[in-house]
Amino acid sequence: MSLSSALxxxxxxxxxxxxxxxxxxxxxxxxxxxxxEPQEVARFSEAIRRMRDELRYCxxxxxxxxxxxxxxxxxxxxxxxxxxxxxxxxxxxxxxxxRQYRGLYHVLGGVISPMEGxxxxxxxxxxxxxxxxRGGVREVVLALGGTLEGDTTGFxxxxxLTEAGVLVTAIARGISVGSGLDQADEVTLGRSIADxxxxxxxxxx
Amino acid sequence: MSLSSALxxxxxxxxxxxxxxxxxxxxxxxxxxxxxEPQEVARFSEAIRRMRDELRYCxxxxxxxxxxxxxxxxxxxxxxxxxxxxxxxxxxxxxxxxRQYRGLYHVLGGVISPMEGxxxxxxxxxxxxxxxxRGGVREVVLALGGTLEGDTTGFxxxxxLTEAGVLVTAIARGISVGSGLDQADEVTLGRSIADxxxxxxxxxx
Numbered sequence: 506m507s508l509s510s511a512l513x514x515x516x517x518x519x520x521x522x523x524x525x526x527x528x529x530x531x532x533x534x535x536x537x538x539x540x541x542e543p544q545e546v547a548r549f550s551e552a553i554r555r556m557r558d559e560l561r562y563c564x565x566x567x568x569x570x571x572x573x574x575x576x577x578x579x580x581x582x583x584x585x586x587x588x589x590x591x592x593x594x595x596x597x598x599x600x601x602x603x604r605q606y607r608g609l610y611h612v613l614g615g616v617i618s619p620m621e622g623x624x625x626x627x628x629x630x631x632x633x634x635x636x637x638x639r640g641g642v643r644e645v646v647l648a649l650g651g652t653l654e655g656d657t658t659g660f661x662x663x664x665x666l667t668e669a670g671v672l673v674t675a676i677a678r679g680i681s682v683g684s685g686l687d688q689a690d691e692v693t694l695g696r697s698i699a700d701x702x703x704x705x706x707x708x709x710x
Numbered sequence: 711m712s713l714s715s716a717l718x719x720x721x722x723x724x725x726x727x728x729x730x731x732x733x734x735x736x737x738x739x740x741x742x743x744x745x746x747e748p749q750e751v752a753r754f755s756e757a758i759r760r761m762r763d764e765l766r767y768c769x770x771x772x773x774x775x776x777x778x779x780x781x782x783x784x785x786x787x788x789x790x791x792x793x794x795x796x797x798x799x800x801x802x803x804x805x806x807x808x809r810q811y812r813g814l815y816h817v818l819g820g821v822i823s824p825m826e827g828x829x830x831x832x833x834x835x836x837x838x839x840x841x842x843x844r845g846g847v848r849e850v851v852l853a854l855g856g857t858l859e860g861d862t863t864g865f866x867x868x869x870x871l872t873e874a875g876v877l878v879t880a881i882a883r884g885i886s887v888g889s890g891l892d893q894a895d896e897v898t899l900g901r902s903i904a905d906x907x908x909x910x911x912x913x914x915x
Contacts, residue, residue: 510774516761519754523739524739534729537728549727551755553743553751557748569744571716571717577714
């Protein structure tokens with residue numbers, strides 16, 4: 506696809522570098538931006554550059570934060586002995602949305618993925634170990650995705666954290682509340698049977 | 711969704727302003743950009759700003775072009791008496807891909823859409839009339855999408871161009887080559903019957 510303009514071609518290439526955005530979609534986005542006022546596009550462009558250049562991470566949990574410590578780590582009402590390990594900020598938002606969790610977080614910034622060349626050193630694993638070794642942590646909950654990468658990351662962290670003498674737990678896998686058995690995949694269904702619990706403990710509260 | 715960072719919130723808002731990009735997708739794009747090197751994100755941001763600030767349009771056909779006249783308008787081998795009217799540069803790319811058309815183009819930059827507040831004066835319609843009134847144009851082919859907006863735009867342009875004394879044609883609507891009748895919608899199928907042609911003219915060449 507020759508676009509008769511190197512400027513357009515370059516912008517389309519950059520937009521198409523985003524995950525899930527093909528060249529056709531990138532072209533549609535570029536044409537949308539072209540129809541806007543120049544100041545509006547300058548604000549768009551500037552918001553992205555500033556995010557990358559100026560965004561800071563919480564010095565405790567590695568969550569995204571404009572201040573040295575994030576609002577969750579600063580909250581004295583939260584249980585500092587309990588750390589929930591997640592892949593990225595989207596998971597923090599999702600768990601906070603449940604209003605069921607009152608501990609702190611640790612954001613890994615990804616999962617171990619040999620395919621993408623991501624090893625433990627590319628993630629915030631050392632920061633997690635340092636936190637645990639400083640003491641005061643009673644339990645670490647692994648809340649990682651049910652993918653191969655999530656499992657690999659969980660396996661690695663469990664080994665290191667157990668060595669450090671802390672209790673390691675993982676979020677429950679099972680049938681979604683409100684969903685039928687026929688909608689679940691075999692692995693999840695199998696795991697939900699293996700992990701069965703006394704009936705009284707499973708009643709919705 | 712509170713993101714604990716105004717910088718991230720702002721970037722997500724901007725990305726979510728793009729057509730077809732919801733806040734969840736915008737978040738995924740923002741996190742992808744955050745994982746990149748700052749120089750890479752600066753190039754991304756700069757490519758978009760430069761496209762909007764520096765992109766020029768062909769002074770003849772309003773196509774996107776880094777030079778005063780686009781490569782198609784500069785090509786002496788093309789038929790300057792034939793103008794194909796399209797919505798945007800994507801249509802030019804699609805028609806050029808067929809290698810069936812040797813005339814010039816006129817890029818409207820959109821279609822008439824009362825819903826979006828786009829009238830004829832927001833499009834390059836006056837530039838088209840000026841071209842036709844300068845003379846030397848034999849035929850104008852309307853190659854607009856088969857939507858309500860495309861039809862409205864075609865209706866408006868046909869009236870003005872006919873008044874200017876030029877032959878106005880429109881691309882054929884019908885059943886896609888290689889597709890069955892059962893896959894076509896009723897309007898297209900109806901139109902393909904009304905617009906039937908002598909069999910010999912319909913054989914694939």
